[in-house]
Amino acid sequence: MSKNQIDRCERNVIHQNIVDAVSGRMPDDTMIYNLAEFFKAFGDLTRIRILWALSESEMCVCDISALLNMTPSSISHQLRVLKQARLVKFRKAGKVVYYHLDDIHIRQVFDQGWQHIKERQ
Amino acid sequence: MSKNQIDRCERNVIHQNIVDAVSGRMPDDTMIYNLAEFFKAFGDLTRIRILWALSESEMCVCDISALLNMTPSSISHQLRVLKQARLVKFRKAGKVVYYHLDDIHIRQVFDQGWQHIKERQ
DNA sequence: GTGATATATGAGCACTTGTTCATATATTTC
């Protein structure tokens, strides 16, 4: 027919019981939002490289910049994202700022993804 | 001075030994790329909701559409992304297509992130 | 076959994101 766009499926094809059951257990928006933000922080080439590097060793912005062959500015921008997502922490020593992974969970999530990728080669 | 933009830090502040050591163990670009793509698939509100729903029960596009109160079209688009990232699989039954999580890793990554979020409330 | 319906897909558009460049801040050295 295509006269008007169909926004919902008709009643008879929806498994109402399933929808209701799942709906009842749906976490609140804040939780979902935080979880998406958390994973989003992992979802970038540069940030994955940074996280991988930090999983090997604590490093300063300079080190990372040299390692990835990118400007300190872009690294700093990305470290800001990682800081906000609480994936990394830092300590200052004079002019130099050293970054390291925030906690064990980060490494676990990282390793889990890693393993998943490796298995499907 | 600020005459010209500084692209690299000076030699003396780089911890050359660390950079070299980490650089030697750096995974190849394809691996890094795949890992970033993998996490990217988790990094969206709608997709997290879909993944959460599928972690509770196998569901068809209609069900998900009704559950999230979004058009079947947008759900279908997102399921495509999740399919490509191999986070979900599907089975067809007549007109209806049922989606479910691809494998155990997905659930583990998901749960790990989830636990991380919950702990920092 | 036709009509209805579940899902998929391409184009378009608003919004987001990552990098670059210029500049600012902080710390050390003189």
Add this chain to the structure above:
DNA sequence: GAAATATATGAACAAGTGCTCATATATCAC
């Protein structure tokens, strides 16, 4: 104090992303 240097940050811009709408495909019922 001034100069040098490590890092941070804001603006600008190109590239990417998610939704909407229109339309296509597939399956079922007749």
